[in-house]
Amino acid sequence: MNKIYNPKRADWTDVLKRPTQTVADIEGLVNGIFEEVRSNGDGILKKYTKQFDKVVLENMLVSEAEIEAAKSLVSNDLKEAIKLAKSNIEVFHEAQKTDRVEVETAPGVTCWQEKRPIQKVGLYIPGGTAPLFSTILMLAVPATIAGCKEIVLCSPPDKEGKLNPAILYAANLCGVTKIVKVGGIQAIAGMTFGTETIPQVYKIFGPGNQYVTVAKQIATKYGVAIDMPAGPSELLVVADDSASAAFVASDLLSQAEHGVDSQVILVSTSKAIIDAVEKEVAVQLEDLPRKEIAKQAIANSKLIYVDNDQDAIDLINEYGPEHFIVCVENEDFYIDNTQNAGSVFIGNYTPESAGDYASGTNHTLPTNGYAKQYSGVNLDSFLKSMTFQKINEEGIQNIGKAIELMAEAEGLQAHKNAVTLRLNSLK
Ligand SMILES: NC(=O)c1ccc[n+]([C@@H]2O[C@H](COP(=O)([O-])OP(=O)(O)OC[C@H]3O[C@@H](n4cnc5c(N)ncnc54)[C@H](O)[C@@H]3O)[C@@H](O)[C@H]2O)c1
Ligand SMILES: N[C@H](CO)Cc1c[nH]c[nH+]1
Ligand SMILES: [Zn+2]
Structure with missing residues (x-):
């Protein structure tokens, strides 16, 4: 990890640069695939599945038989864990329901606002290097609570042309109406235009790698809404001597293992904790099965020392992390002054993984600094506010x-x- 001491404000943009490609780097490829899918549908989805996922598929639609078979392939323990996570996510998202707002703005002029579900939604579930079935809970649970009628799910197939059984189990449990084995840019294009297999949707949700994220941004040119740019995972931790270096290192590695283009950052006013976390990261990294991926992400990552809390929070707000862990004595200062972050985790016993899986908050969050202007997925993401008036x-x-x-x-x-x-x- 790169250690940086008291970076000058003028250098923050450079210091806080993400390791991902930009829209400009990828949009040529995305535009080309979009045009092909728009004109030729399923055949092009299969062409790019062969090229990028190295598998030839006859039928991309998941059958009832495949869903049934998946049920017996998921262990009872994992089923119970998924149900517990689902229940907490349901509780938190149900609580986000709001009443209709009705006001008589002038005598005889009544205005009100009500929310209605987006009828057709598309969920992208990442699967390039890990089958993120937890993301199904994060998207399909609020979609169902909102009342969305058609819930289409796309996820890339493995080399045998299959989806992980846990993906099929979770999708079925959460009321997904159609599951299609297709990933990447081609999946987003399919949901944007509709093909023989994929229904066209009104809004596309879900995280993905930089190709998926740029494809979602391009999809908006064609009139489809998106939740937000939710690309390669990132985490920023602010810690002082009250933090456990081992815990902090484990959190940093938890997001570093997502992908080579993930980024993790530690900000601290303590040189001692910076040195201790650096050592812990090196030790814990060695035992990780995804060590090669995490190592590359760690190479893009930073340990930043600053003199005082005000500089620390200014720098954090400038970065706008997807996930922000606050592990300091004066936590209230950071909580009260956080302006830009996707989701905030507080204290030594709040690992970021809790929000990834089971605490109840949503893990589909803005990355790449988009926390400055976007919210993470929540119940309202699946609803439209409509206004009514009677005079x-x-x-x-x-x-x-x-x-x-x-x-x-x-x-x-x-x-x-x-x-x-x-x-x-x-x-
Ligand atoms: N921000 C969030 O809320 C959030 C949540 C979960 C995961 N994530 C991120 O999601 C990502 C998942 O990435 P992934 O790769 O494992 O799965 P993915 O499903 O996002 O992407 C896999 C697809 O990318 C396409 N692809 C791969 N290489 C390509 C290339 N060179 N050109 C064109 N297309 C290509 C392929 O079609 C493949 O199917 C990670 O970066 C992770 O950090 C973010
Ligand atoms: N940390 C990811 C969001 O950036 C979500 C996730 C899914 N599984 C594990 N983690
Ligand atoms: Zn994660």
Whole structure:
């Protein structure tokens, strides 16, 4: 890990650079695949599945028989763990339901807001290097609570052309309506345009590698909404001498093992904890099965010493981490002053993994600094807010004159007439 002492503010942009490619680096490839899928559908999905996933598929749609077979391949212990996680995610997302908001803005003018589900949603479940079945819970549970009718899931097949049984089990448990074996750019293009196998959707959700993330951003050009850019995982920890170096190192490695383009950062006002965490990372890394991946992510990662808490929080807000662990004595200072972070984890006994799986919060979160303007997935991500109004005779008399004057000032006579006719009818 690179150690940096008191970086100057002018250098923060360079110091905090992510190791991922930019939209500009990938969009040429994405645009090409999108155009092919738009014109030729399933055949192109299969072509790119062969090229990128190294498997030739006859049928991309998962059958009932495959779902049934998967049930017996998942251990009872894992089923119970999935059910516990699902239950906590349900509780937290159910609690996000809001009542309709109704106000009489002027006598006789009633306005209200209600939420309605997005009818057709597409869920992308990453599977390139690890089958992230936990992501199904994070997306399908709120989609179901919101009342989405059609829930399509795409995930890349393994070399045998299969999806991991836990993916099929979780998808079935959570009410997914269609499961398709396709990943990467081609899956996002398929959900954007619709193909023989994949229904077109209104909004695409889910994390993925940088190809998936850029493809989702390009999908918006074609009128599809997306949750947010949720790319390679990242974690920033702020720790002082009250933190356990071993715990901090384990958290940093937990996100480093996601992919070679993940990034983890430790910020501290203590040189002692920086040195201790550096040593712990080296020790714990050696025992990880995904050591080669984590090692590359760790090479992109930083240990940053700053003199004081104010510099630390300014730097953290400038970075806008996907995950932010606060492990310091004066935790309230950091909690109160965090402006930009996807999800915040507080104290020595709150590992980031808890939010990844089972505490109840959503793990689909903005990366690459997008926490400055995007929220992580939540119940509202699957809903649209609609407004309604009803105006009676008294109401139109109360606000009619103002509408007429404003319409006239904008030079829009027909707008004015729509009010004038009604006012005249009441004379
Ligand atoms: N931000 C979040 O909320 C969040 C949550 C979970 C996971 N993640 C991230 O999701 C990612 C999962 O990545 P993954 O690769 O394991 O799975 P993935 O499913 O996102 O991507 C695999 C697909 O990428 C495509 N691909 C691979 N190499 C390509 C190339 N050179 N050109 C074009 N397409 C290519 C293939 O089609 C393959 O099917 C990780 O980066 C992880 O950090 C983020
Ligand atoms: N940490 C990931 C979000 O960036 C989510 C995840 C799924 N499985 C394990 N982790
Ligand atoms: Zn994770």
